[in-house]
Amino acid sequence: MKRFIYADNAATTKLSDTVLESMMPYLKEEFGNPSSLYELGSRAKTAIERSREQVADALGALPREIYFTSGGSESDNWAIFGAANAMRQKGKTHIISTKIEHHAVLHALEALEKQGFEVTYLDVPGDGIVRTEDFERAITDKTGFATIMYANNEIGTIQPIPEIGKICRDRGIIFHTDAVQAVGNLHINVKEQNIDLLSLSAHKFHGPKGVGALYIRSGVRIPNYIYGGAQERGRRAGTENTAGIVGLGTAITEAVASIDKKAEYLTKLRDYIIGGVLKNIQRSRLNGHPVKRLPGNINFSFEGIEGESLLLLLDQKGICASSGSACTSGSLDPSHVLLSIGLPHEIAHGSLRLTLGEDNTFEDADYILSVLPPIVQRLRDMSPLWEKIKNEN
Amino acid sequence: MKRFIYADNAATTKLSDTVLESMMPYLKEEFGNPSSLYELGSRAKTAIERSREQVADALGALPREIYFTSGGSESDNWAIFGAANAMRQKGKTHIISTKIEHHAVLHALEALEKQGFEVTYLDVPGDGIVRTEDFERAITDKTGFATIMYANNEIGTIQPIPEIGKICRDRGIIFHTDAVQAVGNLHINVKEQNIDLLSLSAHKFHGPKGVGALYIRSGVRIPNYIYGGAQERGRRAGTENTAGIVGLGTAITEAVASIDKKAEYLTKLRDYIIGGVLKNIQRSRLNGHPVKRLPGNINFSFEGIEGESLLLLLDQKGICASSGSACTSGSLDPSHVLLSIGLPHEIAHGSLRLTLGEDNTFEDADYILSVLPPIVQRLRDMSPLWEKIKNEN
């Protein structure tokens, strides 16, 4: 029997059984529109409000600061376009971000640049972690908004969010963090960490796809992004995805409850694989910070080979993984994140991201460690680039 | 045993069993991210593309003209803000719409007015149907965009979409129709009907909540609304709600296949209830057009009573219905639609919408007809307004 190892939990995760179970009634008999007056409707409404409390509890927020959306991308867009709009009212036109944000942030910022906003994209050093000094230096009297991701989706590096939050609060800068990769993996407290806006997406922590949330600190005023009915207290229109929202609530509660246990286990598993790869595959390089990274995140570059081929061969062996390169997106550019941390193009092309979940075992790790080196070797044997690299030394 | 009659199908519908069945694999083992390279991912991708074909077939469109969204509201917002942006590039600043649009359209248009666009909201006569002459008269050389709903969500009136589409095509006006209430109930062909942009929402035709689509005619260029990853061919970012999208495809195929049979049945059932109410409840008034209305739509006003009370008493009898008034939305204003067709405020407050589905039977109709008159009477007995109305005659 072919083995199946899912090691792409940063791309998406499997719905947990309990999450699915909690959703089922709302896919069946509890189908009422939450805005409807009758019992069937108000039961759905109650379920949504329960989920809102669960999300708020998980973040150290108040339920009325949580707004459900269709996912991380919508949350990011709402936060960014909304904050830009709010700061413009105050005559501010400068935004600070980083070069390693997700495209949902970067492309929204690019759209703002076309509207006349000025955006500073902070560089990150080789370890992939933004320096707070750089952040402070970038602030001008025009700065009204900053958006810095909590943890990077490719190399898993964890950013100094509480520190940046503090600076922003002191300087009157609206602060958004894309926490899509962090929620359920790291301890987040929006109050203590001075976060004004935070994006999350359920499918990254064993919840359903197509549902997320935006935390908007009470007192922070940003305009709506999707106009219409009075759902979400008039702030986000559209008939609520009740089942999805209920699933989000269950998933975040489960994920947050097990953060420490999960982190301990995944860190061990991660470092076991990292050690094995570095030992067994020459000219391999771990991307990102060795310690300040998400517990389940592994990101390697292998000189002389290209990521897509590697992934497809791993798939043949039943291993689901991802590459730093955005090949599938129709673009042939290597990952902007790997380039930002200083990798040359040809090395950035040959990267592999393994993102582990609770379901992965040490047996899986051993299997990966047994399968990966020959695959890398096979591709290197095929590669005219490897030929040169070998000969150079 | 308490009866349960769901007669609020315009608010939302129950997932059909076959739709849920088609979704289940994607809530379980087929959880891959559709952008992922490996098999698990590409199977999800294939499922999404199949759904895209199903939606395209249902509308007479090409698959590449269909973009999945989080529902009707997002589709409306995307179409409206997008078209406004596109027309501004051409120096156009005037938009035509109607007074009876859904709030997802109206509130988006209001936001555009604040940005300097001029919007003409066409009046509708007492029958609730826009006149094409009025539409033509409203066109100026600044008109670049029109958005007219296909069928009204409150009074069910069907608008002359093919005629307006023709006018728009001839005059170079981008034409959007909010078809959220029409899809699955009326025959739509975007090519024959000269529609440029069309919004739909799965949960209105026994699909899941939180998923919809925007048809964008190939050749019509509007900017993105949610920026980020390369999903939806780079036009709508966000990890796809695979299960939801698959459900949408199944639901639209089922709904469109049974339009004629369903329309015939629902029209009979509708007219049976309408006849019974008009006969048995004095000073009741059917709102909207007697014939040019959605097969399942019934909308009545009862003088001297208020809608919310009526709905709660019907709920006590196991009947799920809705009111023209937007009470639940926190607003105390009566329906803008009923005011637009000329109802005085106090009568607009006392309205009842019953929207029937295939599951409703003639037995249900008889039950409604037996329960409704005493409830109306009970509220009138309580009403100082009814006292006056009675005495006036």
Add this chain to the structure above:
Amino acid sequence: MYTEKVMDHFLNPRNMGEIQDADAVGEVGNAKCGDIMKMYLKIDNNVITDIKFKTFGCASAIATSSIATEMIKGKSIDEALQLTNKAVVEALDGLPAHKIHCSVLAEQAVKAAIADYYRKQGIDPEPIVGKLTEADHH
């Protein structure tokens, strides 16, 4: 949305109806805004011996009317004038935020009826009852 108490008073309104030979009648609200409350009082020796109401409006308008009548029945006029909308809301175990205006209306309806009582006796009610402002509910 509504508490059990609200639903109980909505479904089983107390003191609903008219008093043909009422000593005082007060009406507040208007049809345009969606609620009208009318209260009928029998007053004997400054005590409200009987009270009835009629209401056009939503469930909370009906429930606030109902409980307000219960709260002042058998009470002296002075006591009845102490009735606040807050007390009405509390007696119902709360109302949704956008329905609070109904409780204001109920308080006003009681006051309007008592004002009518004074007026019928040739007494200017304003120094006693206060100015009756239309409940603000827009």
Add this chain to the structure above:
Amino acid sequence: MYTEKVMDHFLNPRNMGEIQDADAVGEVGNAKCGDIMKMYLKIDNNVITDIKFKTFGCASAIATSSIATEMIKGKSIDEALQLTNKAVVEALDGLPAHKIHCSVLAEQAVKAAIADYYRKQGIDPEPIVGKLTEADHH
């Protein structure tokens, strides 16, 4: 995403390797763009008697290299020069739109090797092979 043919040639590449005593070698692409193809030819009497390739790149880069070598092995140089990227795509039962450039690269690699063959014989390859433009894939 890929056809069975593409996957087959990717997983079981034909003619992969080097020819130590090749009569001609051509290399196109660059590491920065993510793909390099190198082709080795043995040519006897204007006939390609042996061919090998090495490729750094995605699955379709490997598959197009592989099938291109198959398509011209045993053919005359003139026939080999007729190889178009379109023919390569068709032989693979199609490629995704954003991978078409791989087939262009394969065609160019063949031409580059043949150009090398002429050059080694002191013949200017340009009139025969045409100008070799770097495959456009940005």
